[in-house]
Amino acid sequence: MITTKRNYVFDFDSTLTRVEALDVLAEITLKNNPKKDEIIQQIIDITNLGIDGEISFTESLRRRIALLNANKADLSELIKQLRKQVSSSIERNKEFFQEFKDDIYVISCGFKEFIDPIVAEYNIPSHRVFANTFEFGESGEIIGFDAKNVLSHHNGKIECLRNMHLEGEIQVIGDGYSDYVTREAGVADKFFAYTENVSRKKTTEKADHIAPNFDEFLYINKLPRNISYPKNRIKILLLENVHPDAFKKLSTDGFSVESISKSLSEEELIEKIKDVHVLGIRSKTDVTRKVIEAAEKLMVVSAFCIGTKQIDLEACKEHGVVVFNAPYSNTRSVVELAIGEIIMLMRSTFQRSTEIHNGKWNKTADGSKEVRGKKLGIVGYGNIGKQLSILAEALGMDVCYYDIEDKLSLGNATKMYSLNELLAVSDVVTLHVDDNPANRNFFGENEFAQMKDGAHFINLARGFVVDIEALVAALKSGKLAGAAVDVYPSEPAKNGEFYTELQGLPNVILTPHVGGSTEEAQKDIADFVPNKIMAYINSGNTVDAVNFPNIRLPRQVNVHRFLHIHKNVPGVMAKINKILAKYDLNINGQYLSTDPKVGYVITDLDKEYNKEVIEKLRNVEGTIKFRVLY
Numbered sequence: 001m002i003t004t005k006r007n008y009v010f011d012f013d014s015t016l017t018r019v020e021a022l023d024v025l026a027e028i029t030l031k032n033n034p035k036k037d038e039i040i041q042q043i044i045d046i047t048n049l050g051i052d053g054e055i056s057f058t059e060s061l062r063r064r065i066a067l068l069n070a071n072k073a074d075l076s077e078l079i080k081q082l083r084k085q086v087s088s089s090i091e092r093n094k095e096f097f098q099e100f101k102d103d104i105y106v107i108s109c110g111f112k113e114f115i116d117p118i119v120a121e122y123n124i125p126s127h128r129v130f131a132n133t134f135e136f137g138e139s140g141e142i143i144g145f146d147a148k149n150v151l152s153h154h155n156g157k158i159e160c161l162r163n164m165h166l167e168g169e170i171q172v173i174g175d176g177y178s179d180y181v182t183r184e185a186g187v188a189d190k191f192f193a194y195t196e197n198v199s200r201k202k203t204t205e206k207a208d209h210i211a212p213n214f215d216e217f218l219y220i221n222k223l224p225r226n227i228s229y230p231k232n233r234i235k236i237l238l239l240e241n242v243h244p245d246a247f248k249k250l251s252t253d254g255f256s257v258e259s260i261s262k263s264l265s266e267e268e269l270i271e272k273i274k275d276v277h278v279l280g281i282r283s284k285t286d287v288t289r290k291v292i293e294a295a296e297k298l299m300v301v302s303a304f305c306i307g308t309k310q311i312d313l314e315a316c317k318e319h320g321v322v323v324f325n326a327p328y329s330n331t332r333s334v335v336e337l338a339i340g341e342i343i344m345l346m347r348s349t350f351q352r353s354t355e356i357h358n359g360k361w362n363k364t365a366d367g368s369k370e371v372r373g374k375k376l377g378i379v380g381y382g383n384i385g386k387q388l389s390i391l392a393e394a395l396g397m398d399v400c401y402y403d404i405e406d407k408l409s410l411g412n413a414t415k416m417y418s419l420n421e422l423l424a425v426s427d428v429v430t431l432h433v434d435d436n437p438a439n440r441n442f443f444g445e446n447e448f449a450q451m452k453d454g455a456h457f458i459n460l461a462r463g464f465v466v467d468i469e470a471l472v473a474a475l476k477s478g479k480l481a482g483a484a485v486d487v488y489p490s491e492p493a494k495n496g497e498f499y500t501e502l503q504g505l506p507n508v509i510l511t512p513h514v515g516g517s518t519e520e521a522q523k524d525i526a527d528f529v530p531n532k533i534m535a536y537i538n539s540g541n542t543v544d545a546v547n548f549p550n551i552r553l554p555r556q557v558n559v560h561r562f563l564h565i566h567k568n569v570p571g572v573m574a575k576i577n578k579i580l581a582k583y584d585l586n587i588n589g590q591y592l593s594t595d596p597k598v599g600y601v602i603t604d605l606d607k608e609y610n611k612e613v614i615e616k617l618r619n620v621e622g623t624i625k626f627r628v629l630y
């Protein structure tokens with residue numbers, strides 16, 4: 001409840017709009033000037049000197065106007081462009097400017113000629129806009145400004161605000177020097193550093209609050225707003241060197257993102273996860289039940305890779321935490337590595353290479369074979385297995401595959417009805433089974449024994465699916481002619497020392513789990529996964545969630561959206577709808593999806609509703625998580 005009267009004083013340039021208007025004007029007036037870039041840079045430098053208080057404002061204004069060479073006629077183009085440049089969070093909270101119109105002022109060191117028409121659309125009339133005015137020459141050229149106006153002077157905003165004799169609390173919202181000095185001088189009660197468009201160290205240091213967007217300003221002041229929880233308050237933690245594009249994408253959308261290059265242990269994660277809303281990991285971070293239980297705010301866990309068995313999916317579901325992954329982005333990279341390794345193994349390339357590195361010339365065709373016409377046995381005919389099948393055939397290989405599920409053969413691949421059948425005929429056996437725990441040690445002594453003498457073996461799937469000792473024995477005995485291994489039963493959390501029994505064996509290619517580590521794959525993942533995160537956080541969509549009922553929601557305007565995750569027990573929906581009916585809420589749309597454990601219901605409502613309903617819905621028995629979107 002607001003008890004005292006409050007006045008909201010806005011800066012214009014880089015606060016209400018995303019840009020500095022005089023910079024935009026310069027772009028317009030200097031369009032055909034060959035020295036345009038040079039002059040614009042001079043103007044920007046002068047603007048910054050003024051904003052940072054390095055030179056007086058009058059001086060900065062005088063120098064810029066002289067460089068501008070503008071005319072009255074240029075102002076209409078400027079206004080047209082500024083209309084498209086209103087700060088996004090200001091734009092989406094237009095209702096605030098309607099509801100509090102009697103308490104809102106603009107004090108700017110810019111010019112009324114372009115500020116008035118922009119802010120008029122936000123219910124701020126000219127008499128509440130305090131700014132400079134231009135002086136025009138006979139043919140409309142801008143020759144200067146009204147030097148008597150206090151706002152053309154150094155620290156003019158202080159004097160302007162003082163002269164206004166406003167009653168009640170005065171909150172100043174701005175991005176620069178001229179704004180924060182009003183607070184220092186004691187004419188403003190609070191200063192909000194507005195950093196949506198530009199963040200200046202000096203300004204943020206002087207602020208009572210930092211507002212990365214207008215939602216945050218409204219949130220701090222407990223004012224009505226269009227987003228119930230400002231995005232900058234949503235904390236995203238990315239581990240394991242996730243591609244920087246993900247950081248950029250999520251930060252640009254307004255989230256607070258932290259990126260750490262390594263994986264964290266359970267203990268470290270338990271400590272770190274307390275205030276995290278979204279966790280991003282790759283294959284090395286175990287997200288255990290204990291971690292989930294320690295996470296007070298967690299809404300999403302995202303695997304920036306394919307595998308999700310490092311995450312306790314059930315614990316996530318029980319706590320209403322949605323899990324996403326990137327099932328396709330790195331598949332091609334794994335396939336290409338497999339193709340390369342098939343050829344390298346069959347030509348003993350690494351062996352020849354190691355010899356020559358050690359000073360030995362060993363030109364020989366012994367044991368060196370073409371892949372054309374050879375039999376490739378693919379175990380696990382999923383997203384990777386199938387692509388490999390096509391590429392291997394293009395190389396002239398004869399492909400057979402085995403999968404526990406019934407899979408359609410692509411190209412000319414032959415389906416095998418048992419693993420043994422495949423092992424008995426394949427010159428190269430390559431594993432692409434999923435990371436299901438049931439596959440632990442599924443390939444061991446017995447399977448190696450079934451393989452052809454002198455065959456090759458590749459594992460790019462998961463380390464735990466192969467009995468490493470059995471593989472070592474098969475290699476040492478000469479049963480296998482070679483192997484390529486990318487994944488190990490136990491892998492380190494960060495780059496450094498590593499040991500495996502496979503080290504030092506001839507014709508064994510060892511790589512440090514880099515099957516999916518290509519620039520293309522990582523970049524694609526950094527695009528795909530953030531899209532899923534944003535779709536869920538921003539609008540409730542769970543399409544492609546791996547542990548949750550999938551719902552694709554329609555875009556809605558002018559509605560409030562309630563997201564309710566609950567245990568799938570009888571009666572919850574009835575209770576929810578009873579509450580909605582009791583508060584006489586008009587439902588625009590309701591979407592429900594359930595699985596045996598949880599129900600996820602989304603309700604879109606008319607704009608206005610009694611806020612008591614939120615508490616009531618939160619308290620419905622069986623509720624796991626509830627949030628209001630907008």
Ligand SMILES: NC(=O)C1=CN([C@@H]2O[C@H](COP(=O)(O)OP(=O)(O)OC[C@H]3O[C@@H](n4cnc5c(N)ncnc54)[C@H](O)[C@@H]3O)[C@@H](O)[C@H]2O)C=CC1
Binds near residue numbers: 405
């Ligand atoms: N080395 C690396 O950097 C990477 C490794 N991977 C791993 O590659 C593997 C395959 O990935 P996708 O093709 O995307 O998975 P997928 O889920 O699309 O395909 C796996 C296939 O294996 C089959 N399968 C499971 N257990 C089997 C068994 N015991 N015998 C025969 N078939 C079985 C499944 O029915 C499924 O068709 C996964 O383990 C994944 O984690 C994925 C990406 C990168």
Ligand SMILES: O=C(O)C(=O)COP(=O)(O)O
Binds near residue numbers: 304307330
């Ligand atoms: O996608 C997968 O499952 C992988 O194994 C790749 O994992 P990574 O992102 O390289 O830790």
